[in-house]
Amino acid sequence: MTIMKIRGIQKSFNEKQILQNAEIDIKQDSRIGLVGNNGAGKTTLANIIYGSIFPDKGIIDTFNSSVNIGYLKQSTEYSIHDFEDTYSLAENGLFQLSSQLGLNKDIDWADPDWSRLSGGEKLKISLASVWASRPELLILDEPTNHLDLQGVEWLIEELNTFKGAVVIISHDRYFLDRTVAEIIEIEDGSTKLFKGDYSSYRQEKERLYEIQLHQYEIQQKHKQQIEQQLANLKNWSEKAHRDSTKQGSASERRQIGYKEYHRVKAKKMDNQIKSKMKRLNQELEKNEVRAPMEEAKVRFEFQESRKRGKRILEARELSKSFGSRCLFEESHFYMNHGERMALLGPNGSGKTTLIKILLGEETATSGDVWASETIRIGYLSQDVSDLPLDKTALEYTGLTDRESIGRARTIFANIGLSEEKLTVPISTLSLGERTRVKLVMMLLAEIDLLILDEPTNHLDLASRESLEKTLLNFQGSIITVSHDVYFQEKISNKLLFIENGKISRKEYGMKEFNNQNASPIADSKEKEEQLMVLQNEINALIGRLSFMAKGEPGYEQLDKDLTELLKKKRDLS
Template sequence: MTTLIQVKQLSKSFGEREVLKDCSFQIRNGEKIGLVGWNGTGKTTLIKLLSGLIHADTGSVTTFPSTLRIGYLPQSTEYEVHIENELYEHGEKLLHATSALGLDRNITTERTRYGTLSGGERLKLSLAKIWANQPQFLCLDEPTNHLDMRGVNWLVSEVANFDGAAIIISHDRYFLDQTVTKIFEIEDSLLTIYEGNYTDFRKEKQRRIDQQAWDYEKQQRKINMIEKQVSKLKQWSDKAHRDAGKRDNPGERKQMGLREHERVKAKKKDNQVKSKMKRLALELSKNKMEKPKEEQKVQFDFEYSGKRGKRILEAKGLTKSFTTHTLFEKSHFYVKHGEKIGLIGENGVGKSTFIKMLMEEEEITKGSLWKSESIKIAYLSQDVDDMNDNQTALEYLNLSGWENTSRARTIFANMGMKEEKLNKPLSVTSLGEKTRVKLVHMIMQEYDVLILDEPTNHLDLPSREQLENTLTSYMGTLIIISHDRYFIEKLCDKLLVIENKRIKRVETGLGDFRGQKDKQLEPSRKEHLEKLAILETKITELLGKICIVNKESEEYAVLDRELVSVMGMKKMLKENGCAKSNNRL
């Protein structure tokens, strides 16, 4: 494979903080690389360096060719796409990509609707723009944030079929496992390369940690053994020196030979001590094993007030309409105390709108939405741009009393946010760190229900895994919107599904629900394959006939028109089949 990007001894600092140190690697054509690390370690900085958006302090980034077309998706909750300009420049390419992603054609052509698009719809338009530009190298920063499962499936397929190279920052384990074959990890300003997908990386990293721990303990045992030997030799040497200097009586003073013998023995012991210490120093200078760094532990400590009840939420005939369209209507469902509910559906079907209705921030068009008056609800929105960037993390929490402030500092430390970050403006924190600030704000409250809208967006992978573990043991009610398949499958055993303009309750988890959907598709899939087989047989038959007919004859023209028609039917049937496949939740 040819090299697209060559990086040599790259370093980058912001003020006194060194983000990247002496990074060297190359990216070959066709490679798909996942870039992982804790929030704030420099992942976004690295892909901005590769994209030419910022410059390194030292080192070089060389592209082959120098005019390499780079498709860059920034990490943001807002994506700027000027639709009219894009349609003029790319036309059908953009529309084809948006159609495959599940966007209505009107969304891409009616400029007036752009202000009402969901975060997922804006992201899809940005991805479609990148693909329409036909890049040779992709730099994608959190491309699955806000994407529904159809969008994720499309992106998995597109990345797999993409001929160029890609480097992808993602905290979506499913997406990384499906798309990348190499992992770059940034830790302590250094870049380490692992072969394989994310699951392979976690296994190999743990193996290296275990091996380093074993080698370190082995070396420590050897050091302790040598130090004990040296200590014993020093005791013998001190005794020999004392014996060599004794002059307790005239008889001993006459024994010059004995004193000389003790002096020689003492000197020999001294030399042995020096030799052992020299050998130990030499070995440590060449092969000193550092104690493996313990992985940061993230701890989420959600409290629960312990209030009991049966149904805490019930909808009857719930409808939400806007002037131009209806999101959902005539919906009946309920939520019981203690249930863990996943709220799923494609982008733009009204998931966030329903949550706003539940929080009384959006009006109900028709029907009713009852909730128990005794419950307290904590809501984590997917938008972190609503925070005052001039405030510090502690100012945002608006805490009173030493005990509350001390508890908040402890939780921040458990979540991997350093003390110095707490007193800096939010404007200099990453999106993942802002999400943690919001989570701490929730933790400091008492509540019965947690509503989490894309809670793993911008969280690094260790934080996602720890949040899963904590929420598994949470005794209150959870309502979770997430396109992180692993997250939903691990936590939620019930679903609220928005499809066909209805919100319906499903008494299974996501895995079983998807399995049932697949079974429903099997008969139609079989019929689809049978139709394809008939058309392919017809095409083979026509090709056989047309080969032996004179090109100038009327018969040839008839056969040619029929062949074109049948091939068009086959193409249409295949496209419809792909659309149905991509449309599965």
């Protein structure tokens, strides 16, 4: 049963059109993942569905005027007082839900100390309050940002048993694969529906790209052939026109009909050229295949790290308490140059506090941390609200000389921030764009140790994948806190675990921790040969499909074979 039908939604801000034709059907049991690049209009569409902003054009039909919508906003920068009647929510299970999410603190709901809560704890209370309102339609905007593994798993289980409809905006590939049954992509202001989870969506996008590219190349070759024929006809026509005006010798001039013959020949060729050009234009107008749009290429480039000794930091008998609450005590761990450590622990266990101690922003209750005297540390916090909102991105860099500004502009372009984004106040940028501004500040420095607190929060999928590749090539050391399971599995080769009040070092990465060891591939040469064979088979199938209409005998089987080959290629890559 459809509970909401959205048609022809358009929305502009400051003369910039964000949405131009957004369409969604939300059914009673829908599980929709809303994806798109930063700034594509996902949060704008969510606000329109929720009713907090109105579209410029379009209609939203609700088949039940009293649909109760629960909306989890993207940012946790609101206070506990933003929740309406917490005691009423408590009767609907707010406290119980908070506990199930792993929030075991005693909170004075009448006057809570909101500043003492971590980003994850704030999000858990926000999520619990949305859930306690008993919604029929859930809109979750980046719900896994700041959530620990326990919170993510709880949310996945709850969504699987939730009876209402769910619209999820997320760049968390693991989470989307576990929760959604269809993907709606926003691109150039329009929506497109893909059935299946996120991995199926990526498969289908790749398949459609390959088919469109193949058809476009065939059309371009045909166009070049026609244009070559036209060029030849034009040359012959010009020659015929020249011959028709030749004076020639006395005997040639006596030949009756010489000029007339060439005039007729030239006119005939002119007509052929016009006819062929008209047919070509009609064919292109009717069956034009546009060049497929390549996904945005985002490049993160760190300056090469300076050479370091083996050990770069070490904690000895480290303890930290706030009043009677002990986060960790008598803990010892170390880090060597070039290691990539995933910092794990439940929300509130002290991950952010430990980072502040490593940065020198917080003092330990007892014990100490030794760090190499010459080490340079870069820190990306999970909070993007500390940026100077009235400044532009270029002003925020603090650079004044032309060479440095030129390099900064190049990095901004590589990271996906256009020139127009650099000259407007940071307050006008999306959260993902603000995260990129922070990353640029790190890219401009010569860093030995990167400390990344939820680095993929607010980043779109292309940026996440690009950041992963860059970090794998980074020669320095990395400590990451992230809810993104795929990201942690790719990046980490060591773990730093906060559990039961102790910090311990583990000699394996997140992938081993999750028992998800990938099968090894023999060697690069064999892999290249396998990829080449697969690509040839893919090209052959695409060629056959491009000359068939959907529904023809054999089309479905060829399409299934192509999907399987593309999956094999992706797995091998």
